[in-house]
Amino acid sequence: xxxxxxxxxITGNGPHREITAEATYARMxxxxxxxxxxxxxxxxxxxRVGIPVYNAIVPRAFDIISVYNGKGATEIDAKTSAIMEAxxxxxxxxxxxxxxxxxxxxxxxxxxxxxxxxxxxFELHHAYTIDTPISWVEGYDLMHEHSVLVPQFxxxxxxSYHEVPCYPVSTTNGxxxxxxxxxxxxHALCELVERDDxxxxxxxxxxxxxxxxxxxxxxxxxxxxxxxQERHPSLDPSTLPPRAQFFMEKFHNAGIDIxxxxxxxxxxxxxxxxxxxxxxxxxxSRSHHGIGTHPDAEVAVTxxxxxxxxxxxxxxxxxxxxxxxxxxxxEKALYHVRRSNRANPESWAIKPSAHSVRLxxxxxxxxxxxxxxxxxxLQRLRARGxxxxxxxxxxxxxxxxxxxxxxxxxxxxxxxxxxxxxPRATQAWNSTLATIHSAQQxxxxxxxxx
Numbered sequence: 001x002x003x004x005x006x007x008x009x010i011t012g013n014g015p016h017r018e019i020t021a022e023a024t025y026a027r028m029x030x031x032x033x034x035x036x037x038x039x040x041x042x043x044x045x046x047x048r049v050g051i052p053v054y055n056a057i058v059p060r061a062f063d064i065i066s067v068y069n070g071k072g073a074t075e076i077d078a079k080t081s082a083i084m085e086a087x088x089x090x091x092x093x094x095x096x097x098x099x100x101x102x103x104x105x106x107x108x109x110x111x112x113x114x115x116x117x118x119x120x121x122f123e124l125h126h127a128y129t130i131d132t133p134i135s136w137v138e139g140y141d142l143m144h145e146h147s148v149l150v151p152q153f154x155x156x157x158x159x160s161y162h163e164v165p166c167y168p169v170s171t172t173n174g175x176x177x178x179x180x181x182x183x184x185x186x187h188a189l190c191e192l193v194e195r196d197d198x199x200x201x202x203x204x205x206x207x208x209x210x211x212x213x214x215x216x217x218x219x220x221x222x223x224x225x226x227x228x229q230e231r232h233p234s235l236d237p238s239t240l241p242p243r244a245q246f247f248m249e250k251f252h253n254a255g256i257d258i259x260x261x262x263x264x265x266x267x268x269x270x271x272x273x274x275x276x277x278x279x280x281x282x283x284x285s286r287s288h289h290g291i292g293t294h295p296d297a298e299v300a301v302t303x304x305x306x307x308x309x310x311x312x313x314x315x316x317x318x319x320x321x322x323x324x325x326x327x328x329x330x331e332k333a334l335y336h337v338r339r340s341n342r343a344n345p346e347s348w349a350i351k352p353s354a355h356s357v358r359l360x361x362x363x364x365x366x367x368x369x370x371x372x373x374x375x376x377x378l379q380r381l382r383a384r385g386x387x388x389x390x391x392x393x394x395x396x397x398x399x400x401x402x403x404x405x406x407x408x409x410x411x412x413x414x415x416x417x418x419x420x421x422x423p424r425a426t427q428a429w430n431s432t433l434a435t436i437h438s439a440q441q442x443x444x445x446x447x448x449x450x
Contacts, residue, residue, distance in 0.1 A: 003142075008369055009369065015299050017370075018183060043317050054082040063093060065321045071309060093157050115154075121412060148390055153167065185406060193377065196267070204232070204429070205348045209229055232273075240301065243302055247302060247306050251309075266384060274289060285340060295364070389407075
């Protein structure tokens with residue numbers, strides 16, 4: 001797999017695009033029937049926010065959903081975003097001819113480079129053992145620059161599968177499309193970092209903080225919860241640049257308050273979570289969120305805010321098959337999309353933090369080149385102990401879009417799939433617990449001295 005060394009961005013900076021949204025749509029439009037898209041619909045007007053949101057509808061999709069969505073600053077951005085999501089899911093579900101059918105120990109003993117299924121943060125399927133022969137396909141490790149075999153089930157996206165899968169859940173995390181291989185890889189890496197950062201922030205600022213406060217049931221517990229919430233503070237909206245202000249003002253003009261949290265981790269790639277909470281009906285979600293990650297902080301925060309608009313209008317439309325009624329039981333892998341008609345105003349995601357952060361104080365790495373973004377993402381992942389980034393090309397023949405799956409063993413995704421917490425999340429949880437215990441002791445000591 002050969003990547004180009006330099007790919008100038010069409011706008012000179014910003015997102016990872018080497019051609020315009022208009023050009024991308026013009027290239028893809030003749031192939032919509034090939035990928036199963038029967039209709040592209042503008043659904044912006046279903047909500048009062050006004051940020052453009054489009055559907056790409058695929059009635060015969062091999063998926064749990066048949067309606068794919070896109071958003072953007074303009075209608076062509078949103079329309080292109082929707083069809084590129086459709087091509088992602090279409091391509092990832094296509095059959096692949098395996099490069100090998102064997103067990104992991106057999107391949108390892110043969111001297112072939114192979115990914116250990118246990119190195120990814122997924123529970124193993126109850127019927128799978130490490131000695132089970134499975135299908136493998138070829139990927140390419142960007143960090144070590146060599147080929148490596150990965151489980152076919154992990155590489156693609158399957159609702160049904162021809163053999164015992166190594167994991168019980170098929171996920172789209174790390175599947176991305178682009179006008180080129182490099183664009184798709186950049187998009188996939190951003191998504192993987194996004195889910196990792198979201199998991200870490202949710203564990204520490206939300207769940208651990210709430211657990212400590214509830215367990216303590218005292219002013220000490222409340223102080224600990226406040227401390228945990230401040231680990232990922234609110235973003236000062238007055239410090240946003242014009243492009244991000246454009247999206248914020250859409251919500252404010254609609255009379256909707258929006259809270260943006262800085263969930264950037266030690267990786268140093270900017271990540272943000274945006275949340276709105278509004279009661280509309282008992283059958284409607286009380287809150288909606290969006291997450292955005294990109295080396296350029298302006299791009300990351302814009303993505304988070306615009307994704308909230310998409311989340312709202314898609315919920316209002318109620319066509320996605322994975323959206324459930326409030327209170328309806330769902331599989332744990334779908335917790336992140338289930339409706340809830342309740343929202344706690346004191347929760348970390350909704351409540352403004354005591355001290356906000358300026359966008360200019362968040363680490364940001366703007367560039368004018370797609371490959372500069374890719375190299376930075378790989379460098380930051382490696383610095384956090386994640387030393388593999390394996391690309392599998394899933395592109396559909398005859399379609400002018402590249403689709404890849406990027407696999408980073410050890411990266412966290414629990415907030416999305418509820419599958420398994422890995423070593424890094426466990427370490428973050430335990431070290432924060434130790435800090436909380438130390439703080440509890442100090443607060444009790446101070447209280448006793450008074």
